[in-house]
Each structure stands twice: as C-alpha cells, then as structure tokens.
Amino acid sequence: MPILRTIAWIGCVIYSTIPAFWLLIHPRAEYWRSRRRSPYKILLPVWVGVWILFATITAPWRQVALYQNKWTWIPAAVLFCAGLILYRLSHIQFSLRQLGGLPEIVHGHGQQQLITTGIRARIRHPIYMGHLCEMLAWSTASGLAICWVLTAWAMVTGAIMIKMEDQELEKRFGEDYRNYRSAVPALVPRLKL
Secondary structure, three states, X not given: OHHHHHHHHHHHHHHHOHHHHHHHHHXXXXXXXXXXXXXXXXXXXXXXXXXXXXXXXHHHHOOOEOOOOHHHHHHHHHHHHHHHHHHHXXXXXXXXXXXXXXXXXXXXXXXXXXXOOHHHHOOOOHHHHHHHHHHHHHHHHHOEXXXXXXXXXXXXXHHHHHHHHHHHHHHXXXXXXXXXXXXXXXXXXXXXX
C-alpha cells in the first residue's frame, strides 16, 4: 500500500515538527505576548518551512521498510483510537483557542486559568500524548524506518519541549503549578493500586 506509506511518512513529518513549533514559543512566550500583532503570522509560516525541510531531508528514505505485515494495522488502530480519545478528552475543558496556545502568546487574550480536572487530573499534557499515539500508530502500521526515526526525534524534542513548557507554566501559575506538576505525571498516568 504505497499511498498509505506516503500518508504515514507525511503524517510523521508534520507530527515530528510539533515540538519544534512549541520550542519557538515557550522559551520566548513573554516576547510573543508583548507583540501587538499575532505571532502566528510569523510562527505558522516558519513551521510550514520546517515541514518542508524535514520532508526534503527524509524523502530519500521514505520507502525503506523495516517490516511489512497487514496485522500491524490492529495495534495501529488501537493507537489511532487512543490518540483520538485523548484529543477529544483534551478538548472538553479547553477551547480550540486554548488548544492552539492563543492565550499563552497573543497579547490581551484574556485571563489565564490552570485546568487540573478531567483528563488533566490524570496527565498534564494529554495533547502531546495524543500526538505520540498518532505517530506510533503511523510508525507501527507502515513499518517505515523513517517514521520510527521521526517518532524517536519527536520524543526527544518533545521531552525538551515539555520541560520548557512546565517552566513557563510555573512562571505563570507559581505554587499552584508546582503542586500540580508534583501530583500529576506529564504523559503516562500512574496506576492506582
């Protein structure tokens, strides 16, 4: 299924650049908030440029398969569904504007609020976990080596991004966020025994 492998590769290229996008934001959130114009007029074209760069770099390896097995679509389907469920649960208490980070970086975008209920009572970053599930699904289903490499890249840069985001949230919410961070894991919920 060459078309599905191409879709998997493109999906992994885009998903693997999400941490890079947020790494442009979190270290300089105050700078972006200080601007009168929307920072997305700069950030979104830069992000699309990163997609093109990653696609160009990885294109020579987009057909290299580690394995081919139609049964890999079963665990991939579970991962896709898990990602979609995480996205849905994340959206229940967050507007699309909040999910897109507008209150974080757009000047005068209203009062910030720390949400610690719903899915965020179990994990602090459900959207990022959803992204990881989607990348793992594409990697598992396609068997493409480059999808696995891009997933590994996203995990490394995602860990850095989460650390920076946690620091930025601690600046904004102080002790409330420190308490929340110590009680709730970043991505994988604790098993209660």
